[in-house]
Amino acid sequence: MLEREKIKYSCQNSLLQNITYQLKKFHETGTTPLRRSDSSRPPTASSKQVSNKLKRLVLNKRRRSTRNVAPKVNVSRSTVLRNLKKFAKPYHRKTSSKITNEHRMKRKKFAFWLKQYWKLNPQVHSSKWQRLVNTDLSKSFRLTPQFNSKNDIIWSTSRQDADKHGGYYGREKFSPGIMLLGAISWNGLIP
Numbered sequence: 001m002l003e004r005e006k007i008k009y010s011c012q013n014s015l016l017q018n019i020t021y022q023l024k025k026f027h028e029t030g031t032t033p034l035r036r037s038d039s040s041r042p043p044t045a046s047s048k049q050v051s052n053k054l055k056r057l058v059l060n061k062r063r064r065s066t067r068n069v070a071p072k073v074n075v076s077r078s079t080v081l082r083n084l085k086k087f088a089k090p091y092h093r094k095t096s097s098k099i100t101n102e103h104r105m106k107r108k109k110f111a112f113w114l115k116q117y118w119k120l121n122p123q124v125h126s127s128k129w130q131r132l133v134n135t136d137l138s139k140s141f142r143l144t145p146q147f148n149s150k151n152d153i154i155w156s157t158s159r160q161d162a163d164k165h166g167g168y169y170g171r172e173k174f175s176p177g178i179m180l181l182g183a184i185s186w187n188g189l190i191p
Contacts, residue, residue: 050080050083098173138182141179142177143176144177
C-alpha cells in the first residue's frame with residue numbers, strides 16, 4: 001500500500017500534489033482507485049430485502065402507515081417511505097353509497113312515477129307541487145365512527161389493485177343517529 005508523503009497541504013498546491021500522487025500510484029500499481037471500497041458506511045440492510053419485506057407487509061393492505069411498519073422492518077420511517085415510493089403509491093379510500101341493484105331499480109321506478117303523476121310544470125295553479133313539503137333541510141349526528149380520509153390510505157401499485165383490496169369505504173345511508181329536521185314548502189320555510 002502506498003503512503004502519501006507527509007507534505008503540508010495548502011490551497012495553492014493541494015491539487016498539484018494530489019495529481020502527482022495519483023500519477024505515482026498509477027505507475028507503481030497500474031490502477032488508480034479514487035475511493036477505497038470500505039470508505040463508506042456499510043448498509044444496514046439491502047434495499048431489495050427491505051422492498052420484499054415491505055411488499056409483504058404493506059402492499060394492498062389497509063391502515064399501514066410508514067411509522068407502524070418501520071419497527072417491523074427494523075429501518076427508519078424515511079427509509080420505508082423511500083422504498084415504498086419505488087414500487088407503490090398511496091391511495092386514499094373513496095366513499096360511495098351502499099346501494100344495491102334493487103335500490104337502483106326502486107329509485108328509477110319512483111322517479112318515473114313522480115314525473116308522470118305530479119306533472120312537469122309547477123307554475124300551474126292547480127299543480128300538486130304547491131302542496132309539496134320538502135323536509136331535506138336536516139343535520140344528522142351519527143353514532144357510528146367517522147371515516148378519516150386523510151389517514152386511511154392503502155399503498156398499492158395501481159388504483160385498480162387498491163380498489164380490490166378495500167379501496168372503497170361503504171358508508172351506510174341510514175346508520176343510527178339523531179337528526180334535526182327543517183322543511184321548505186311553496187310558501188316558505190317551516191321550522
